[in-house]
Amino acid sequence: MGSSQPARDEVEPDRPGRKVAIRVAKWSIAAIVMVGLAMAARSAIRQWQSERLRIGLAIVEIDRQLEQLEKAPDANRLDANRRRQLEIQRRSLTASLPRLGNLRWDRIALALFLYAIALVPPAMLLRSALQSLDQRVSRSTAIAAQLIGHAGKYVPGKAMVIVLRATALASDGVTAVPATVSIFLETFLMMAVGASVAALVMVWLPVPTWMAVASIGVALLACLPTLPPILRQIAKRVTKMDGLDARSRINWRLFAAGWGWSLLSWLLVGASFTALIAAMPGPNPLPPAPQLYAIATAAICLAVVAGFASLIPGGAGVRELVLTTILGVSIGPVQGILAAIAARVAYIAVESAMAGASWIYLRHRRRRQVSVPR
Numbered sequence: 001m002g003s004s005q006p007a008r009d010e011v012e013p014d015r016p017g018r019k020v021a022i023r024v025a026k027w028s029i030a031a032i033v034m035v036g037l038a039m040a041a042r043s044a045i046r047q048w049q050s051e052r053l054r055i056g057l058a059i060v061e062i063d064r065q066l067e068q069l070e071k072a073p074d075a076n077r078l079d080a081n082r083r084r085q086l087e088i089q090r091r092s093l094t095a096s097l098p099r100l101g102n103l104r105w106d107r108i109a110l111a112l113f114l115y116a117i118a119l120v121p122p123a124m125l126l127r128s129a130l131q132s133l134d135q136r137v138s139r140s141t142a143i144a145a146q147l148i149g150h151a152g153k154y155v156p157g158k159a160m161v162i163v164l165r166a167t168a169l170a171s172d173g174v175t176a177v178p179a180t181v182s183i184f185l186e187t188f189l190m191m192a193v194g195a196s197v198a199a200l201v202m203v204w205l206p207v208p209t210w211m212a213v214a215s216i217g218v219a220l221l222a223c224l225p226t227l228p229p230i231l232r233q234i235a236k237r238v239t240k241m242d243g244l245d246a247r248s249r250i251n252w253r254l255f256a257a258g259w260g261w262s263l264l265s266w267l268l269v270g271a272s273f274t275a276l277i278a279a280m281p282g283p284n285p286l287p288p289a290p291q292l293y294a295i296a297t298a299a300i301c302l303a304v305v306a307g308f309a310s311l312i313p314g315g316a317g318v319r320e321l322v323l324t325t326i327l328g329v330s331i332g333p334v335q336g337i338l339a340a341i342a343a344r345v346a347y348i349a350v351e352s353a354m355a356g357a358s359w360i361y362l363r364h365r366r367r368r369q370v371s372v373p374r
Contacts, residue, residue, distance in 0.1 A: 055334075062090045107279035108346065111272045115350050118268035122146055122190055125261040126165075129182035130174060132250050137172045144358035145169045149183070150351040154313050168362055185231060185250075185258070191308055192226045193262035194301040195219040197270075201298035206329055215302055222305065228255050269304075270297025273343060277331065280338040286331055299326040300343070320344065 123146035145168035152160030199219035307315015327336030
């Protein structure tokens with residue numbers, strides 16, 4: 001009895017300091033996430049401005065050539081043909097100039113709306129994974145945790161995504177290890193389905209053979225860790241649970257549910273990217289809507305999976321490379337580049353807004369719970 005009192009006295013003074021440390025850590029994480037988001041957005045905006053400058057300089061060069069033809073002392077038939085070609089090129093470049101007046105804002109609004117909806121199904125998959133590990137979490141908490149985690153994608157490494165989501169899930173009493181395992185399960189399934197969708201469509205698209213073959217290989221590698229026997233082994237090693245009930249629920253039913261939620265999400269992302277492509281200015285007519293949807297869905301799926309595998313924050317540069325390669329041979333290089341840059345800016349905006357709303361929701365709920373009289 002006598003030895004317990006000093007120990008208690010040593011612990012009590014540490015509590016205020018611990019609370020301050022936790023608060024400082026939370027605000028530090030928030031600051032890091034905001035810096036990462038700002039840098040990603042700035043990079044995308046600079047790419048957009050660079051493309052606008054490139055097209056603008058091309059128009060200036062055409063104007064210079066037209067002026068030289070006008071000043072020519074004796075215009076001939078060859079000069080007249082050259083003038084017509086330059087005028088056609090100028091109209092084409094002017095139509096594809098990335099400026100506010102050339103954008104279809106109604107389609108951009110539709111793209112933002114569809115992408116916001118697409119972020120919700122993975123939260124249902126996360127909740128199913130948690131339930132398979134005997135963790136009870138509300139739908140609202142699962143959605144908030146999933147959404148707030150997107151902000152962590154833009155911080156170097158992937159740890160911040162796990163930290164943000166696990167912290168949010170802790171508000172429903174979910175401990176760190178099951179939260180981490182469930183986040184990995186959700187991520188594995190999302191990437192596997194995305195890679196599979198891309199591979200199925202890519203074999204029918206006019207893309208380089210190496211890209212179609214690579215997409216099939218990526219799909220096979222991504223699907224392997226999502227098979228229930230392998231998932232159970234991962235859960236067993238990571239959680240070190242003694243009971244088999246939780247691991248036995250990582251079964252083909254969870255696998256099917258995961259594929260269902262993930263497929264729904266990717267199809268919505270594909271619809272969002274289709275609307276975004278259609279909103280961009282360009283010199284060439286777009287393919288019919290069904291074909292454009294297939295191209296857009298395959299491109300964005302493979303781009304996101306490749307960006308995730310690269311471990312670069314937000315897949316910066318990798319996503320754009322994949323998108324411009326696929327879209328360049330499918331719809332044209334100008335619209336492909338603009339759509340890739342626009343997707344970066346638009347999706348960062350949606351993810352930031354929804355992550356911010358989720359943070360406000362969780363903070364408000366925490367304050368309300370604290371204010372309830374005991």
